[in-house]
Amino acid sequence: MSQFIALSLKSLSRNKLRTLLTLLGVAAGMFLYAAVETMQHSLAVATQATADDTTLVVYRENRYCPSTSRLPEHYHSTIASIPGVREVIPIQITVNNCGASLDVITFRGVPPEDLRDYNPDIRIVEGSWDAFSQRTDAAMVGKHFARRRGLTAGDKFEAVGVNVNVAAIIESDSAQDNNVAYVHLPFLQQASRVGLGVVTQFNVKVDSADQLESVAAQIDLTFSSDQQPTDTRPEKAFFAETAKQMIELIAFTRWLGIGAVTAVLGLVANALLLIVRSRVKETAILQTIGFSRLQISWLVVIEGLLLGLLGGLLGIASAFAFFHFRSFTLGNEGLTLALAPSVEVLLRAIGIALALGMLASLYPAWKATSKPLIQTLNA
Amino acid sequence: MSDSAYIHIQSLTKSYHKGKTLITPLQDLSLDVPSGEFLALMGPSGSGKTTLLNLIAGIDSPTSGLLQVQGRDLGGLSRAKLTRWRSDHVGYIFQLYHLIPILTAYENVELPLLLQKLSKRERRQRILAALDLVGLADRATHRPTELSGGQEQRVAIARAIVHDPGLLVADEPTGDLDRESADSILGLLDSLANDHGKTIVMVTHDPKAASAAHRTLHLEKGQLISGS
Numbered sequence: 180m181s182q183f184i185a186l187s188l189k190s191l192s193r194n195k196l197r198t199l200l201t202l203l204g205v206a207a208g209m210f211l212y213a214a215v216e217t218m219q220h221s222l223a224v225a226t227q228a229t230a231d232d233t234t235l236v237v238y239r240e241n242r243y244c245p246s247t248s249r250l251p252e253h254y255h256s257t258i259a260s261i262p263g264v265r266e267v268i269p270i271q272i273t274v275n276n277c278g279a280s281l282d283v284i285t286f287r288g289v290p291p292e293d294l295r296d297y298n299p300d301i302r303i304v305e306g307s308w309d310a311f312s313q314r315t316d317a318a319m320v321g322k323h324f325a326r327r328r329g330l331t332a333g334d335k336f337e338a339v340g341v342n343v344n345v346a347a348i349i350e351s352d353s354a355q356d357n358n359v360a361y362v363h364l365p366f367l368q369q370a371s372r373v374g375l376g377v378v379t380q381f382n383v384k385v386d387s388a389d390q391l392e393s394v395a396a397q398i399d400l401t402f403s404s405d406q407q408p409t410d411t412r413p414e415k416a417f418f419a420e421t422a423k424q425m426i427e428l429i430a431f432t433r434w435l436g437i438g439a440v441t442a443v444l445g446l447v448a449n450a451l452l453l454i455v456r457s458r459v460k461e462t463a464i465l466q467t468i469g470f471s472r473l474q475i476s477w478l479v480v481i482e483g484l485l486l487g488l489l490g491g492l493l494g495i496a497s498a499f500a501f502f503h504f505r506s507f508t509l510g511n512e513g514l515t516l517a518l519a520p521s522v523e524v525l526l527r528a529i530g531i532a533l534a535l536g537m538l539a540s541l542y543p544a545w546k547a548t549s550k551p552l553i554q555t556l557n558a
Numbered sequence: 559m560s561d562s563a564y565i566h567i568q569s570l571t572k573s574y575h576k577g578k579t580l581i582t583p584l585q586d587l588s589l590d591v592p593s594g595e596f597l598a599l600m601g602p603s604g605s606g607k608t609t610l611l612n613l614i615a616g617i618d619s620p621t622s623g624l625l626q627v628q629g630r631d632l633g634g635l636s637r638a639k640l641t642r643w644r645s646d647h648v649g650y651i652f653q654l655y656h657l658i659p660i661l662t663a664y665e666n667v668e669l670p671l672l673l674q675k676l677s678k679r680e681r682r683q684r685i686l687a688a689l690d691l692v693g694l695a696d697r698a699t700h701r702p703t704e705l706s707g708g709q710e711q712r713v714a715i716a717r718a719i720v721h722d723p724g725l726l727v728a729d730e731p732t733g734d735l736d737r738e739s740a741d742s743i744l745g746l747l748d749s750l751a752n753d754h755g756k757t758i759v760m761v762t763h764d765p766k767a768a769s770a771a772h773r774t775l776h777l778e779k780g781q782l783i784s785g786s
Contacts (some may be wrong), residue, residue, distance in 0.1 A: 182672045193660045464656045467617060468670050468717070469645020471638060552637075553618045 184475070187481040190454070198486075201450040205490025205532070208443035213528045214476065214499035215436035218429045220524045225355075225516050233388050234414040235395050237381040239407055250407050252376045258383060261397050263390040268297045269378040271364055273371040281504045283508050283539075284338045285359040286318075288367030288378075294319075297384070301356060306332030306347030307356035315366045317346035321357040323508065324519060342368045358508045358517050382414070409436055440535060447486050451479060455547045462547050463555040476544035480537060483544075487536020488529070495528045562759045563626075564592035564638060565614060568622035572609055579735070583609040585780040586623070596751035596758045597701075598771035606780040607761045608729060614759055615727040616640045616647050627725060630637075645673045649718030649729035649756075655701040655710040663689065664698040670721040689718040692746060708739030719756070726750065727758040732767050737759045746769040 191198045237258065239248040259267045263464050287352045291312050294301070304322055310332070311317045320330055325348045330336060343362055345511035350357055368375050387395045395411040400524040402409045419426070455462070462475055470478075499520045567589040571583040581607040581612040590616045591597050593596055612618040613625055616632050621639070625632045628647065635643060644650075657666045664768045667688055671681045692712040697752075707771040711731060718726055726746065732740035746771055760771060768774040 189660050189665075281719060407646070460656070461658060464658075465652050465669070466641065467615075467644070468640060469648075469673050470669075471641045474673070521614075555614075556617065 181517045183477060185483055187478050187485060191482055193483060198492045199487055202444060202490040204446045205443050205486060206494035208439040209491045209532050210498045211439035211496030212436050213435050213495045215432045217502050217520055218432055218518055220521050221516055222426060222429050224380050232413060232415055233354060235383040236396055236417045237383060237409050237411045237415050240410045248379045249377050252378050257401060258381055258398055261394060263385050263394045266297055266353060266387050267383040268293050268382050270380050270382055271367045271373060273339050273341060273367060283505060284501055286341055286367055287359050287361050288364040289361055291363050294361060296553060298377055300351045300353055301349050304348045304350050310346035314344055315363050316343050318343035318360040319347045320345050321359050322348055322350045324360060330357050353381040371539040379490060437462045443535050444539050447483055449538050451483050451543035455479060459555050459558055466552045472548035475548045479544040479547050480540045483536040483540025484533055487532045491529055491532020499525055562594035563590040564628060566626040570625055571621050572613060573621045573667045583780050584674040587781060591757060592766040593757055594751060594755045596748060596771045598768035598774040599777060600768050600774055601652060601682050601759050601777035605777040606625045607777045611727050611729055611759060611761050615650055616644045622777040648723055649726045651714055651718050653730040653733040655712055657713055659702050662699050662701055663694060666713055667720050668715045669717060674721060684720055688720040692716045708742060711735060711743050724757060726756050726758045731763055
């Protein structure tokens with residue numbers, strides 16, 4: 180088999196320009212496919228609830244955008260006393276754009292003394308917790324946010340009318356944390372002119388996932404006749420509900436992915452047909468020497484697999500690098516969806532590229548040996 | 559059938575349709591070729607000599623009659639079995655050499671061995687021996703475009719003999735060569751028959767090439783008309 184692969188590689192190198200153009204075409208198609216898959220995957224990760232999810236989000240009823248949701252901060256103690264609630268953290272969110280946007284800047288104001296306990300997944304990449312605690316205008320910036328803005332610890336920056344000092348760059352397994360800037364709650368309440376004692380939401384952790392519904396109902400019931408009634412839902416369900424626009428937009432991109440895959444299929448099949456037609460005589464010579472129809476077909480299939488694999492790797496790696504280094508986030512109503520490359524998407528896209536190469540080569544492989552040898556030898 | 563006949567042909571007919579016309583390039587032809595003979599087939603264009611050569615090589619199948627090579631009835635073999643048989647027993651030498659241009663002389667000669675279960679070392683030994691036999695051991699790394707016509711044909715002969723087939727078929731192997739190169743190739747074929755026991759069937763238009771063979775047969779309209 181290794182000799183056949185070497186032979187196919189040499190055959191591909193014969194017409195370098197044609198092979199290069201085909202590879203670039205495959206790479207472009209697979210780039211698009213991998214990009215679409217990355218968006219789909221990122222959305223799935225952000226919206227699909229798992230058995231481990233134990234977080235509820237409490238918003239002002241019917242007001243999900245941070246610019247309109249207002250809840251009294253003192254709800255904190257009431258929520259914390261509800262059975263099944265493990266932790267509560269009040270959060271003030273300030274965003275630059277409440278509508279759909281590709282460059283969302285999100286400040287999360289939280290009590291600095293509570294953040295570490297509430298969110299132990301946060302890891303310091305640069306700077307320190309102490310630096311964050313010591314300055315009221317300090318910010319802990321998610322690594323994707325920092326990369327996008329070119330920020331490092333010690334920098335100052337201003338956005339949405341809020342001036343902060345970067346105390347630390349953080350990373351977390353939670354994609355949202357990598358795309359926001361955590362600041363002190365009182366500072367943000369004042370800087371954003373919302374006012375002290377008012378927050379956007381409460382994030383509530385319950386003891387176990389099966390308590391999510393009952394605790395959510397209890398919270399909403401508690402404040403139902405209050406001046407500021409609440410709407411409490413599991414974090415990911417809330418995200419899925421609020422991100423409908425993004426979901427529709429991203430669902431549409433699936434068609435782009437299908438188009439890209441179809442284009443790759445056609446491109447590789449066309450290239451292989453051209454290759455097969457240009458080598459009719461050579462194929463006949465190989466058959467005369469003793470290569471069977473199956474072996475000749477394998478040579479064509481291997482060329483298809485190589486075109487799919489090499490072009491696919493180029494395109495998929497480019498897409499991977501593109502999303503890794505550009506750190507895109509899709510935002511809507513204060514929620515950020517980080518378009519993060521994943522190994523799962525990478526492997527699946529490589530598998531698709533190989534499958535496309537294989538599929539595209541089947542007809543050319545059959546065509547290569549469909550005529551009787553004597554006819555092709557005399558052609 | 560003679561006991562020593564390597565190729566035994568009896569009442570062989572080949573016909574095919576071209577549109578609505580039935581073409582019969584070979585009709586009721588009988589022939590025995592003993593092992594180790596160097597046989598030349600001559601005749602005008604359309605006389606059926608290349609058709610006969612292709613039938614003997616297992617590239618085409620007869621319409622009727624008996625065609626045996628080393629006692630094996632080729633007429634009864636399927637396309638796949640004929641291919642397998644060719645890879646073991648036949649070396650084919652073309653007029654225009656038909657080397658694969660992107661491969662070196664070494665790699666071209668290696669092609670038939672890719673179908674055999676041999677180690678890389680065994681393949682290398684056989685390839686170098688074949689190239690040495692045709693006098694091109696020092697051209698192993700050259701591509702066809704870097705070789706003369708005579709050298710290309712020598713590489714093609716090395717490719718035809720590297721898997722040690724008993725039968726060599728040559729379709730006008732000197733037709734595209736100058737006299738000097740042609741004589742050299744004919745000398746090589748003669749040596750393969752006399753010194754290495756190969757049975758060789760060669761189609762040629764060139765009387766001088768035919769004179770290098772042990773025996774020459776003339777075909778006309780699909781039938782043998784004379785032999786010398």
